[in-house]
Amino acid sequence: MPTVSMSQLNTAQFDHVTSDTESWNILETALNPEKLHAQETVFTIGNGYLGTRGSFEEGFPGDQSATLIHGMFDNAPIVQTELVNCPNWLPLVIKLDGEKFQLDHGAILNYERRLNLKAGLLTRTVQWRSPSGHHFAFRFERFCSLSDRHVMAMRVHVTSIDFSGSVEIEAGFEAHPTTVTIPHWMTLKTGSLNNLMWLSTQTLHTGLQLGLAAKLTVTKADETIPVRDCANTLMAATTIAPNQTVIAEKIVSIYTSRDIEFPLTVALRRLAKSPSYQTLFAAHLLAWGITWQNSDVVIEGDLTAQISIRYNLFQLMIAAPRHDNRVSIPAKTLSGFAYRGHVFWDTEIFIVPFFALTQPAIAENLLTYRYNTLAGARRKAREAGYQGAMYAWESAATGDEVTPRWVPGAKGELIRIWCGDIEHHITADVAYAVWQYWQITGDHDWMRNCGAEILIETAKFWASAVKWTGRRYELLDVIGPDENHEHCNNNAFTNAMAQFNLRSARMVWDWLAKSYPETALRLRQKLNLTLEELKTWGTIAQSLTIYPDPETKLIEQFDGFFDLIDVNLQEYEPRSQSMQALLGIEPTNQRQILKQPDVLMMLYLLRQQFDHETLQANWNYYVPRTDHTYGSSLGPAVHAILACGLSYVDEAYQHFMRAALVDLEDVRGNASEGVHAASAGGLWQAIVFGFAGIRLTDLGPVACPSLPAHWTRLKFRLCWQDQWYEFDLSQTGVLCEAVEQSMQSHFAST
Secondary structure (H helix, E strand, C coil), X not given: CCCEEHHHCCCCCEECCCCXXXXXXXXXXXXXXXXXXXXXXXXXXXXXXXXXXXCCCCCCCCCCCCEXXXXXXXXXXXXXXXXXXXXXCCCEEEEECCEECCCCCCEEEEEEEEEECCCCXXXXXXXXXXXXXXXXXXXXXXXXXXXXXXXXXXXXXXXXXXXXXXXXXXXXXXXCCEECCEECEEEEEEEEECCEEEEEEEECCCCCXXXXXXXXXXXXXXXXXXEEEECCEEEEEEEECCCCEEEEEEEEEEEECCCCCCHHHHXXXXXXXXXXXXXXXXXXXXXXXHHHHHHCCEEECCHHHHHHHHHHHHHHHCCCCCCCCCCCCCCCCCXXXXXXXXXXXXXXXXXXXXHHHHCHHHHHHHHHHHHHCHHHXXXXXXXXXXXXXXXXXXXXXXXXXXXXXXXXXXXXCEEECCHXXXXXXXXXXXXXXXXXXXXXXXXXXHHXXXXXXXXXXXXXHHHHHCEECXXXXXXXXXXXXXXXXXXXXXXXXXXXXXXXXXXXXXXXXXXXXXHCHHHHHHHHHHCCCCHHHHHHHHHHHHHCCCCCCCCCCCCCCCCCHHHCECCCHHHHCCXXXXXXXXXXXXXXXXXXXXXXXXXXXXXXXXXXXXXXXHHHHHXXXXXXXXXXXXXXXXXXXXXXXXXXXXXXXXXXXXXXXXXXXXXXXXXXXXXXXXXXXXXXXXXXXXXXXHHCCCEEECCEEECCCCCCCCCCEEEEEEEECCEEEEEEECCXXXXXXXXXXXXXXXXXXX
């Protein structure tokens, strides 16, 4: 077997064609330190409570290890608040006759890292020659339990090939990690006893406490090796001979003061009752089996597409709060530091549809977060001089606006960020998701208790935000989804979504008044809602109607867009950065260059309102003017869906793959910052609403597929109005089967 030293490593081979025919594994077959941070993102694991990046247990120079827990925010300069990097539960040091096992020392003889998506298990196998020339085999595995969100576990096999001598295994915590160089933790208590260790710590500003406890078990053959506590770590020492294996298991329990009053006490009690590693893993495996049963997408004939969709859905599911409706999914999930754990429109528009149609309880949690943060949205509206609720462009624990107003540029200059002030469409995006969830699930209780108030308060905002200009109501000085253009008047997307918000609020009010008059009366009094307001909503909504040009069918993105400088983007190829980075902020603002689809995004979300001819004309105009490669990662999936609607299946597939591999192949060069959550959710929509052509009708979902030529089968399940439908599509036909209600009840109970 050839020897590979650290100095000889080439670009890591990233192999999507997995060793099993069903495509459930992400493989890395060589270590490339230059891709260290991106691969840490790719190999993130989690359980909906926390996420842990794919850093090595023994560490590596310059790594960006992180464990992020939902809701654990602390104050930070510029960004106001950030989801903090929690104490690291991974550290496990292995010494062989005093030599530490480290991949940046000695020689790597063989290497494989594998993320088993079906099992939620991260493994790493290494054959390694130590600096002193001894040969060892290591197998690491770890998981964050999906069956018990407060438990994580790891196991390592250390096998000697030609070495006789001592082995020491030391387990610990990293108590004071920083978050992008910012410290956030103050240790309250730490200790160890026998094979247990613990840590109690608190955030510096918000005072959130975290309790972390671990136990270490080490065995050799049938022998249990004694573990001793040593300076707040746990250590076991034994000897090893050729062909012998030492196994170490580290089981960890974690709680925060968001969960319980005394997190360390509960963590220790939970650990004391913890079963064996194998029993924990069996329960974890069962939980994943149930989850995948409803959420899997099967693609036959395209291994890359198959593994990519499963990977992206896995990353969404491990970031989705299953037991907490006070939090939502950040733009970079729980896998990286970009956007500091803040929540954007990404969740409602790109992610909620997946959960609403496969795991409705999670969708309910995500939208209830918006209900629970209504107070912050109301504060923002008042501070800006508006009424009702104005949702934050970047939201954290309270729903107050946390978008920084100024950020330092590359040369140290301050750059004004306007999104938090005028990117108003986020408010209508939340309302859109509320309405969509209701239509999909028929969850009248949630709409009555939570959703109706969101819709009414957001409608109040729009009614106060519009300006009467003498002939109609208008929305002035806004930013649409295309953030290359700021301070726009009558952005088509914003106007159309505001109209949708106003009309859906009125419809929900009429439903509420008819079906639940007591609730309607309570809300009317609480929100000071008048009949005159309700009438005004209809007038304003009518004024915001979008009319395509009768001859060209084009919809102008905003007032004056067609007067901007036109640009042929092909003249700037090849390039390795966005057009805004290439030209500058203001020059881009003066040109018809889109960061992401804007008018086309409107045509997708409000597709019932526009005809095929309008879609075709605007596709022809706006697609060539969009920065597809280095603009926004939110764009490719939307382009894929609309391309399917125009029967451009090959072009749709190109956009689809750009979204599918955004993290797996780091196509934008920023995977190190965390998983692209919106792209992941959009990828599922591209399959279901694009290639499968699913239309949600009053009689249930129906398929009008346009499959890529090499896809021989596409299979998935959808839950509509509490009924499960299974779609099995091929090039020759469509099979849709409504699953029995008893099966639905079984899935819900499990």
